[in-house]
Amino acid sequence: MSTTEADSLYDGLEKMSTEAILEGINNEDRKVAVAVGKSIPSISLLVDKITERMSAGGRLFYIGAGTSGRLGVVDASECPPTFGVPHELVVGVIAGGDGAIRKAVEFAEDDEEQAWRDLEAQGISEKDCLVGIAASGRTPYVLGGLRMARQKGLLTGCVVCNEGSVVAKACEYPVEVVVGPEFVTGSTRMKAGTAQKMTLNMLTTSVMIKLGKVRGNKMVDMQLSNHKLVDRAVKMVMAEASVNESEAKRLLDKYGSVRSAVDNKE
Known part of the structure; x- marks a missing residue:
């Protein structure tokens, strides 16, 4: 058996x-x-x-x-x-x-x-x-x-x-x-x-x-499909790019992902 x-x-x-x-x-x-x-x-x-x-x-x-x-x-x-x-x-x-x-x-x-x-x-x-x-x-x-x-x-x-x-x-x-x-x-x-x-x-x-879909310990390519995930992404960009909340939101709106927002910080 x-x-x-x-x-x-x-x-x-x-x-x-x-x-x-x-x-x-x-x-x-x-x-x-x-x-x-x-x-x-x-x-x-x-x-x-x-x-x-x-x-x-x-x-x-x-x-x-x-x-x-x-x-x-x-x-x-x-x-x-x-x-x-x-x-x-x-x-x-x-x-x-x-x-x-x-x-x-x-x-x-x-x-x-x-x-x-x-x-x-x-x-x-x-x-x-x-x-x-x-x-x-x-x-x-x-x-x-x-x-x-x-x-x-x-x-x-x-x-x-x-x-x-x-x-x-x-x-x-x-x-x-x-x-x-x-x-x-x-x-x-x-x-x-x-x-x-x-x-x-x-x-x-x-x-x-x-395959490179995680950076450090963060889901930098996650889809921003609800308010919880957007809020998480904002905090990740603030920490990784050393910017304030409003700038993090602007970068996310412009680039669409944590990875792109951090990599393209102006």
């Missing part, structure tokens, strides 16, 4: 007090960061390989089903506002299409051939990178997509939560984050999902830093 399907270390959950349930979940969640930490060498290798491809004009694609697919879509969708990159640079593809983000599409994950069709619709090419996300490490949708991508010459990686899975074996740069049994047996939206979210955050943040 896979680790993600193993029996919970807790039983009689329905008889527990609310506080006991929450403490149990929290106790299990504490194990996630430790498990992710053990996987840093493999995450690091994947980051470096993806950075090489993207530096040469490639893109990053995620594929997954259910929770795994949703996490890929979330991570991809957060890259443009955070780092100012085009929406098509990091793309999340979920089994069952965008409708599956909100409502599960039955059996969508069981079609081994559908992932590649979905990726072709996005214009994927041999220059690109594909990362499969599958807590179980055996999702047919993810497995089929990775196998075809590897045949086509794409760089392939994965994030799984079991050791020695078929998905890991299907790609060049696997990341295995083994978090152990879930609090509710088999509910991989919990620890496994948290581990995947943490890993994807580390992956894209590291890649974007290495």
Whole structure:
């Protein structure tokens, strides 16, 4: 039996007090960061390989089903506002299409051939990178997509939560984050999902830093899409360019980003 399907270390959950349930979940969640930490060498290798491809004009694609697919879509969708990159640079593809983000599409994950069709619709090419996300490490949708991508010459990686899975074996740069049994047996939206979210955050943040999308520790290319972000940008320009608030606002209005405002300070 896979680790993600193993029996919970807790039983009689329905008889527990609310506080006991929450403490149990929290106790299990504490194990996630430790498990992710053990996987840093493999995450690091994947980051470096993806950075090489993207530096040469490639893109990053995620594929997954259910929770795994949703996490890929979330991570991809957060890259443009955070780092100012085009929406098509990091793309999340979920089994069952965008409708599956909100409502599960039955059996969508069981079609081994559908992932590649979905990726072709996005214009994927041999220059690109594909990362499969599958807590179980055996999702047919993810497995089929990775196998075809590897045949086509794409760089392939994965994030799984079991050791020695078929998905890991299907790609060049696997990341295995083994978090152990879930609090509710088999509910991989919990620890496994948290581990995947943490890993994807580390992956894209590291890649974007290495691609020059961060200066110092600031998101200098972030999109100024709401009042909170504009206010943050004003403070960043004030600090980086040593100007007052009104001048920072003027520079941002003129140049449109923190990076340009600082670089073109008059």
